[in-house]
Amino acid sequence: MIIVMKPDHTADELRELVMKMEKLGLKTHISKGERRTIVGLIGDRDILQEIPYTSFAGVESAHPILRPYKLVSREFKEDNTRFQVGPNCEFGGKAIPIIAGPCAVEGREVLEEIADALHELGIPLLRGGAFKPRTSPYSFQGLGEMALKFMSDVRERTGMPVVTEIMDPRDLLLVYKYADVLQIGTRNMQNFRLLTEVGQLDKPVILKRGMSATIKEFLMSAEYIMSRGNGKVILCERGIRTFETETRNTLDLSAVPLLKQLTHLPVIVDPSHALGRVDLIPAMTLAAVAAGADGLMIEVHVRPHEALSDGAQSLTPEGMANLIERLRPVAKAVGRELLLVPGAHQVRAGEKVEAGA
Amino acid sequence: MIIVMKPDHTADELRELVMKMEKLGLKTHISKGERRTIVGLIGDRDILQEIPYTSFAGVESAHPILRPYKLVSREFKEDNTRFQVGPNCEFGGKAIPIIAGPCAVEGREVLEEIADALHELGIPLLRGGAFKPRTSPYSFQGLGEMALKFMSDVRERTGMPVVTEIMDPRDLLLVYKYADVLQIGTRNMQNFRLLTEVGQLDKPVILKRGMSATIKEFLMSAEYIMSRGNGKVILCERGIRTFETETRNTLDLSAVPLLKQLTHLPVIVDPSHALGRVDLIPAMTLAAVAAGADGLMIEVHVRPHEALSDGAQSLTPEGMANLIERLRPVAKAVGRELLLVPGAHQVRAGEKVEAGA
Amino acid sequence: MIIVMKPDHTADELRELVMKMEKLGLKTHISKGERRTIVGLIGDRDILQEIPYTSFAGVESAHPILRPYKLVSREFKEDNTRFQVGPNCEFGGKAIPIIAGPCAVEGREVLEEIADALHELGIPLLRGGAFKPRTSPYSFQGLGEMALKFMSDVRERTGMPVVTEIMDPRDLLLVYKYADVLQIGTRNMQNFRLLTEVGQLDKPVILKRGMSATIKEFLMSAEYIMSRGNGKVILCERGIRTFETETRNTLDLSAVPLLKQLTHLPVIVDPSHALGRVDLIPAMTLAAVAAGADGLMIEVHVRPHEALSDGAQSLTPEGMANLIERLRPVAKAVGRELLLVPGAHQVRAGEKVEAGA
Amino acid sequence: MIIVMKPDHTADELRELVMKMEKLGLKTHISKGERRTIVGLIGDRDILQEIPYTSFAGVESAHPILRPYKLVSREFKEDNTRFQVGPNCEFGGKAIPIIAGPCAVEGREVLEEIADALHELGIPLLRGGAFKPRTSPYSFQGLGEMALKFMSDVRERTGMPVVTEIMDPRDLLLVYKYADVLQIGTRNMQNFRLLTEVGQLDKPVILKRGMSATIKEFLMSAEYIMSRGNGKVILCERGIRTFETETRNTLDLSAVPLLKQLTHLPVIVDPSHALGRVDLIPAMTLAAVAAGADGLMIEVHVRPHEALSDGAQSLTPEGMANLIERLRPVAKAVGRELLLVPGAHQVRAGEKVEAGA
Structure with a gap:
């Protein structure tokens, strides 16, 4: 999951977000660009999907990286089901x-x-x-x-x-x-x-x-x-x-x-x-x-x-x-x-x- | 219900349609325009709604005149429900x-x-x-x-x-x-x-x-x-x-x-x-x-x-x-x-x- | 811009992508998760927007981080235009x-x-x-x-x-x-x-x-x-x-x-x-x-x-x-x-x- | 064109509509059903298309019978254009x-x-x-x-x-x-x-x-x-x-x-x-x-x-x-x-x- 912070977010807001994510067992990775700070989240797909990221102060948007389905996926099972x-x-x-x-x-x-x-x-x-x-x-x-x-x-x-x-x-x-x-x-x-x-x-x-x-x-x-x-x-x-x-x-x-x-x-x-x-x-x-x-x-x-x-x-x-x-x-x-x-x-x-x- | 006949419909097709509609208890009313013949149908709303008009030979389109709901309608009950x-x-x-x-x-x-x-x-x-x-x-x-x-x-x-x-x-x-x-x-x-x-x-x-x-x-x-x-x-x-x-x-x-x-x-x-x-x-x-x-x-x-x-x-x-x-x-x-x-x-x-x- | 690589991308594909992006003057930042490798791109917004990322071998999807408009944006001008x-x-x-x-x-x-x-x-x-x-x-x-x-x-x-x-x-x-x-x-x-x-x-x-x-x-x-x-x-x-x-x-x-x-x-x-x-x-x-x-x-x-x-x-x-x-x-x-x-x-x-x- | 009158339309509204339509050179045909009165209009397609029927008092809806295109139509020219x-x-x-x-x-x-x-x-x-x-x-x-x-x-x-x-x-x-x-x-x-x-x-x-x-x-x-x-x-x-x-x-x-x-x-x-x-x-x-x-x-x-x-x-x-x-x-x-x-x-x-x- 990629979290994009608002341009005017505060250091406290960022710290709060990271702390809460880590409490949920997720690993975080902060990357500061010229215009936006980005927080990458790694961890259990089901947990990642459930968090209402934009209700955290300072968060602009959230972008899921993984598709949410598993068993039906070709990644899970390559051959056609017959x-x-x-x-x-x-x-x-x-x-x-x-x-x-x-x-x-x-x-x-x-x-x-x-x-x-x-x-x-x-x-x-x-x-x-x-x-x-x-x-x-x-x-x-x-x-x-x-x-x-x-x-x-x-x-x-x-x-x-x-x-x-x-x-x-x-x-x-x-x-x-x-x-x-x-x-x-x-x-x-x-x-x-x-x-x-x-x-x-x-x-x-x-x-x-x-x-x-x-x-x-x-x-x-x-x-x-x-x-x-x-x-x-x-x-x-x-x-x-x-x-x-x-x-x-x-x-x-x-x-x-x-x-x-x-x-x-x-x-x-x-x-x-x-x-x-x-x-x-x-x-x-x-x-x-x-x-x-x-x-x-x-x-x-x-x-x-x-x-x-x-x-x-x-x-x-x-x-x-x-x-x-x-x-x-x-x-x-x-x-x-x-x-x-x-x-x-x-x-x-x-x-x-x-x-x- | 208004039935519009195709421009190239035959007299037989029209007769067949009218016969079948009357068998269902509907009154029919034919009106021949310059480019299209129209059949008006009058009768029970529930019957009118159910007929697959366009599967009859010679029919181009069908246009319902009445709205299909009754009890919820303002026509049925004028005052606000409270x-x-x-x-x-x-x-x-x-x-x-x-x-x-x-x-x-x-x-x-x-x-x-x-x-x-x-x-x-x-x-x-x-x-x-x-x-x-x-x-x-x-x-x-x-x-x-x-x-x-x-x-x-x-x-x-x-x-x-x-x-x-x-x-x-x-x-x-x-x-x-x-x-x-x-x-x-x-x-x-x-x-x-x-x-x-x-x-x-x-x-x-x-x-x-x-x-x-x-x-x-x-x-x-x-x-x-x-x-x-x-x-x-x-x-x-x-x-x-x-x-x-x-x-x-x-x-x-x-x-x-x-x-x-x-x-x-x-x-x-x-x-x-x-x-x-x-x-x-x-x-x-x-x-x-x-x-x-x-x-x-x-x-x-x-x-x-x-x-x-x-x-x-x-x-x-x-x-x-x-x-x-x-x-x-x-x-x-x-x-x-x-x-x-x-x-x-x-x-x-x-x-x-x-x-x- | 966040680039998500396919799960089965090769090291060559990743190297090729990074090389081409850097040639265009963009900074790249690779982050390997458990299921996906992600490439963050930083640089000029207009260049970032124009690249057909998914036509590169090994790329699964691309996620823009910045909105594409500037002059009309509140970020650019805070007060209402009158x-x-x-x-x-x-x-x-x-x-x-x-x-x-x-x-x-x-x-x-x-x-x-x-x-x-x-x-x-x-x-x-x-x-x-x-x-x-x-x-x-x-x-x-x-x-x-x-x-x-x-x-x-x-x-x-x-x-x-x-x-x-x-x-x-x-x-x-x-x-x-x-x-x-x-x-x-x-x-x-x-x-x-x-x-x-x-x-x-x-x-x-x-x-x-x-x-x-x-x-x-x-x-x-x-x-x-x-x-x-x-x-x-x-x-x-x-x-x-x-x-x-x-x-x-x-x-x-x-x-x-x-x-x-x-x-x-x-x-x-x-x-x-x-x-x-x-x-x-x-x-x-x-x-x-x-x-x-x-x-x-x-x-x-x-x-x-x-x-x-x-x-x-x-x-x-x-x-x-x-x-x-x-x-x-x-x-x-x-x-x-x-x-x-x-x-x-x-x-x-x-x-x-x-x-x- | 088929005009459907509101259930509570007045005789004056109907008369007014018919008069205005005939002034525009259209032929009218009134048909009274149990629940709705219908006015059929016959005449020039371009005129028929242009009239804002629902702005007339007493009109509920209007249903066009003819498709509005001519030259491009199969009715106009049967064979494929080559x-x-x-x-x-x-x-x-x-x-x-x-x-x-x-x-x-x-x-x-x-x-x-x-x-x-x-x-x-x-x-x-x-x-x-x-x-x-x-x-x-x-x-x-x-x-x-x-x-x-x-x-x-x-x-x-x-x-x-x-x-x-x-x-x-x-x-x-x-x-x-x-x-x-x-x-x-x-x-x-x-x-x-x-x-x-x-x-x-x-x-x-x-x-x-x-x-x-x-x-x-x-x-x-x-x-x-x-x-x-x-x-x-x-x-x-x-x-x-x-x-x-x-x-x-x-x-x-x-x-x-x-x-x-x-x-x-x-x-x-x-x-x-x-x-x-x-x-x-x-x-x-x-x-x-x-x-x-x-x-x-x-x-x-x-x-x-x-x-x-x-x-x-x-x-x-x-x-x-x-x-x-x-x-x-x-x-x-x-x-x-x-x-x-x-x-x-x-x-x-x-x-x-x-x-x-």
Whole structure:
């Protein structure tokens, strides 16, 4: 930590600061320039971070030298984190998995329709919301446990592991029971209690970037999860809030190579929520893969205009099929490939697939 | 709702749209201009809000005419909402209450020191964090129930009702038991489950604006609380996230007159978290009152540089005393006054004040 | 400047960096911590600012210690800058001048009507646009020199010095000839050529904050003007661009106390352009004065709905009169007063007032 | 235009509004809903845009139906605009030209070194700043005409057409004389006078998006240029200002497919200025091409750490060569190709290439 003293600080103020810092176990190093005196502090990172330096008399500013995250950092672990979800899908490897499905689970039949179509395309993971965070209390809030059951049944039917959002620590056991991957939504990226809870599970967690979260805050939230023991964290860029109104949010693709540099965790991209409009999704999905994304999360619905939420941003299965064809060569061009489940089209309704088989 | 059709839409697309809208019970009204055809939709606001218009073929854009909130709206209730907190303090009236105290409760003694000093100044409400949302998992997370007990004891000692943040629905009973006012923090403004829970209580709730929440989203979150029956909602502007880095966030004071126009709920301002630095707090507190704030929330600590969180933005009691003297004439200048508890300085440690007396 | 080396930098990289810095005349100071090696650089501020530190091999980050501005800084000049505009108006003093008038000069008669009404109210300075920066090439672009002549004639008539915007260095002589104060608009805050030009004049310049300019950039633009010799710079906060759409921009009032701390230059506030809607202007003008503004700039039109630009944000003279009555006690409450020209109401159309008299 | 009346508007207010609108030549259409009365206005787009609707008594809000731009719009011209720059380079076609070179021209020799290296790589266009917009008045401001001469000489030497920024209308003839493509920088996107001037030229103009400009404003600035007759406008996304500080700005790649949908003009991407750091440039350049960019603008310097501006974001020629190899397959994957000048490596210093040959 570098402390810059005010030009008019007194010798007493400097002495007081140094004394208090040393009492906290920090080593200090004073350096007097022509215009400013600087105090370097060396010691435990967690202590360094916590001190309200500018509330000391005579202090002008404080500049942290170390990044505040540890476990999520590439400095801590150099190699990419890799892990399996179900028998066919790996995160963090060369192949790029696609998570697709409806925003919300709206009923058994429509979910089956969507899942069958995605399965046919070889999509390895199914998403679907059971508990929906909606801006309005009068909007459809999700089917809750019933939706989880439908998803679980569809997993039996298709073999696709399922991804669903958890909004409330009280739903933990319920969601854990049914889901293969838990998702923390953008509005809960700093719901630290929820992070702490999922940090104690043994299932992968998709952590979505808060819509106004800095990269540093995003990684600190992942650090919450890892600090509790769960290393299977998937970071998901999903757009940040800016002044632009043509798109719902602004997809920050530079977060992808930046995160890949700072952390060993897999980084995926959700263009659907970032853009909020279906017409721009194909181009931005191609761009996400070119930027180095380790996975994709895309909303698909068989009849978007009947969707109970986010219809305006949902691809149809045909749209998804078309997008896959366009994605293949781009993935190849950057030395990757799409993770599609071979032979998926041979599994049909009625055939049971063992979970974990 | 106004639907604008694309210039090249077909007659079939228009017919399809109209048919579907009428099936949903909406009345439609087509108007053909030179360059665009427009479809007006009339019907239930909640239905109108939910339809993904742009996923219909031929639709260019959709423009809502009605604001999406009801219960919180001035259209719904014209007069200012007013309610008491404890015997001495009212929100929504002419007098402006100040809520002051430390960011986090750090121990019994330091809390007593702070509370006594504030009580001496006539401050009507004490704030203090028991559960702290911290960016880092390695930072001080609050003393939990112990902090609540300390606050409750200090209420006994000073008669000051206490305000504290709730972060987790599982803490509801605990926090309800000890606190007079519950606070929903900026990171939980869209924690809809938590909103739903506090909406079922009979105690006032301070709802802080999310740091990247629009005014509309802010009011929709208040609507969540009111829709469950709790009408005692206090809206708190606490700064929004912008590109400026000299201050932690940008205090959006225009939210005050804007909210006063849109809603009947009291609107208070927290300059401490918005600015993150103590030197700008006095000027911005004066400005908040001039802008029409119905209350203030300000961090005060007896020894800011020892504070375990947010020391850099805490006033000392002397700073607070000085600020009160500067606030008085400004409040008067805009036809208001500070709500200070008369005779507070006569209550001393050891004298017991009955809660509710 | 503090340079932080990467954890894996080589001794050669460090040596190379130090050598190059010393060649540039900088003193270096190496300090090895447990996790990072730090290089402190001392020397000429302008040289320090210009070096692309992170393009050196082995460098992780660079942290400037000194602020980049000089002449505009309080460190350079401690006392408030004060100067006269015309015989009756001073900037930088205790009294707060109001600059009022239409967005654009639309014709001789309407300008006279507005100016007479403002003069009647004691407003000391008249604003009016001759050259208008408009988003659309098809919008009214201002009357140009004719507008300047009308303003000049109105100055004869009322004695009010006039403020107008300059958009193009080629208009310099023209605008200089007619205007008493030149304004640089928000879109030209970083039109460095224009800044350099007005920096060579002997007339005051109102520099508006760019709508996405940081405080640092704002002051650097003022530095451009001062570095050419013109010390009569008035800084004007006029709203910054954020995600909020209820107001045109977000008025950043915290910029007022912050700027007053960093610079000796007067700081004024333009609530009209920040808010873009007339209903919020009174409250935010009161707040601006409470925050410490040294002046105000407010759009006034006799018939806002006929205005050729910015009608939606213009007060009527009656609105302005009412606002003055509300402003007086607030100014007094913060130890200031409004600068109103006494006896103004006795000057009438037809009576000639000598410029400078 | 759709006007929404306040719920408590009077019949007189409505009548007054309608009367005034019809006087302006607009047709009105009143529609009374349960909660709101709506007035539709039909007529000339430019008139519709200019009226300050909310300054009329009884009006709650106004909603424009038509986009405000014409000439730049796909509605106006369906096919992509295509044009040549020099004998070898086309914008708007299938092949993607790269514009590369130093931020600023720093001297004849270093420019020749850079240009030769780029020419060797087949880069079709050379960029270099003669007039530099710098935040600080004490920073290197460019070599002015001397830089233009060096660029012109290098064009002779290599055959590469040159791109340079114009900041001041007074430099128009000078820059026109030497440059093949004129660039309007991000800070001048709304320098409407400059736009008007370059709108009268017959040379292509690269218009950079203002760093806080909406897509609508961006297109309106292009409309300024086209409305004066110059249809050779190239739109350049170069990052927008957000709260994120790890990158200088946030590259908004979704602007690429969005602009391609709204306008027929070519859209290029400048990752260098958006990111401000060289390490993220390769990944984001690949992403730009995948997103559909029609061209790229990339800073290259032979010795970035000696660059007088923007060294931290400059690739070396080796970095550029490597990037080209990575770009080729991505371009191909999206049905495009890089526009590289074949045989470029055979042209050597000393051989004169005729301009336009």
